Amino acid sequence: MVFLNVKKLNVEYYTKNNSVHAVQDISFQLDQRDTIGIVGESGSGKSTLAMAILQLIPKNTGKVTGKIEMKSKRLLDLTPSEIREVRWVDIAAVFQKSMNALSPVHRVGNQLSDIYRLHEKNIPHKMLKQRIFQLLDMVNLPSHVYKAYPHELSGGMMQRVSIALGLMHNPKLLILDEATTALDVVTQTQILKELMELEEKMGLTRIMITHDLSIVASSCKKVAVMYSGQIVESGFVKDVLYNPLHPYTKSLIKSVPSLKGENRKITAIKGSIPDLSKPIEGCVFAARCPYAKEVCFQSAPENSELENNRAVKCHFVKGGEFVWEEGKQTIV
Numbered sequence: 664m665v666f667l668n669v670k671k672l673n674v675e676y677y678t679k680n681n682s683v684h685a686v687q688d689i690s691f692q693l694d695q696r697d698t699i700g701i702v703g704e705s706g707s708g709k710s711t712l713a714m715a716i717l718q719l720i721p722k723n724t725g726k727v728t729g730k731i732e733m734k735s736k737r738l739l740d741l742t743p744s745e746i747r748e749v750r751w752v753d754i755a756a757v758f759q760k761s762m763n764a765l766s767p768v769h770r771v772g773n774q775l776s777d778i779y780r781l782h783e784k785n786i787p788h789k790m791l792k793q794r795i796f797q798l799l800d801m802v803n804l805p806s807h808v809y810k811a812y813p814h815e816l817s818g819g820m821m822q823r824v825s826i827a828l829g830l831m832h833n834p835k836l837l838i839l840d841e842a843t844t845a846l847d848v849v850t851q852t853q854i855l856k857e858l859m860e861l862e863e864k865m866g867l868t869r870i871m872i873t874h875d876l877s878i879v880a881s882s883c884k885k886v887a888v889m890y891s892g893q894i895v896e897s898g899f900v901k902d903v904l905y906n907p908l909h910p911y912t913k914s915l916i917k918s919v920p921s922l923k924g925e926n927r928k929i930t931a932i933k934g935s936i937p938d939l940s941k942p943i944e945g946c947v948f949a950a951r952c953p954y955a956k957e958v959c960f961q962s963a964p965e966n967s968e969l970e971n972n973r974a975v976k977c978h979f980v981k982g983g984e985f986v987w988e989e990g991k992q993t994i995v
């Protein structure tokens with residue numbers, strides 16, 4: 664059964680003189696316990712997508728249209744108080760700066776308790792204390808963290824506190840937006856490993872927003888590659904990241920050290936993301952694409968659905984292959 668169904672989602676931010684179309688016609692589905700990485704360059708709309716799912720885009724900042732369904736709940740139709748109920752309890756998020764959200768002058772345990780009470784006011788003090796210790800233990804933090812002040816903890820410990828906060832009310836969906844980016848690789852790997860173990864136990868579904876392909880390769884089952892507000896390629900990690908079809912996915916992979924560990928040249932993607940306040944006629948990646956032909960500037964490609972839940976938005980992807988130039992040519 665489909666757990667999360669995002670259909671034709673659009674987000675437009677209002678700016679002084681025009682609007683920025685940050686998320687354009689995005690559709691994807693997740694089953695329960697799925698893990699999906701949303702990757703793409705800065706400005707591709709990853710965080711906007713997360714904010715839209717969390718209903719965190721204020722009405723005076725932008726317009727969100729389309730459908731976001733979680734089980735039978737239509738999230739975009741909920742009232743503000745219903746949305747507050749959904750957040751933390753159904754969907755929780757951990758952001759890169761979550762670790763800065765705690766007050767520096769109050770002990771960690773007291774702050775976690777106060778936040779817990781926002782959703783479960785009447786929990787007896789003793790039970791609440793037990794729950795906070797249990798949460799600290801779940802994210803591998805020692806019990807003395809309860810009495811510590813935020814400045815006494817390392818970055819990794821603080822990010823573990825943020826994850827504990829996210830898991831507080833046993834959410835079904837956890838969204839991590841660059842949540843481990845600021846940490847060193849060793850701490851990051853440890854936290855991801857622990858998170859995957861917790862997911863297994865709790866039956867969690869995870870959306871991982873990151874610009875780091877190696878995080879997705881090591882911790883997600885599925886991936887969606889975003890460019891200029893659109894998902895240009897999506898599918899299982901083993902297909903998309905190890906056998907990319909879209910030229911943008913290929914360029915993105917070539918711009919980072921090899922995921923397979925082999926020695927190869929790293930190539931930066933020339934040019935920059937287009938101005939999202941102006942409509943784009945053809946393919947969003949055409950201006951930077953090394954394979955672009957006239958058709959790419961004239962019409963937007965269809966989203967071709969391939970085998971294995973894979974979809975690619977490129978004029979040259981036909982029948983599961985990248986076919987370019989005369990005859991049949993596959994460029995990997």
Ligand SMILES: Nc1ncnc2c1ncn2[C@@H]1O[C@H](COP(=O)(O)OP(=O)(O)OP(=O)(O)O)[C@@H](O)[C@H]1O
Binds near residue numbers: 683707
């Ligand atoms: N509040 C806002 N008002 C206007 N435009 C915005 C607002 N927030 C984001 N944008 C624009 O929307 C587009 C997508 O931004 P978003 O932050 O979602 O991208 P991102 O892929 O998450 O980037 P990053 O990795 O840098 O966080 C960008 O062009 C950005 O400038």
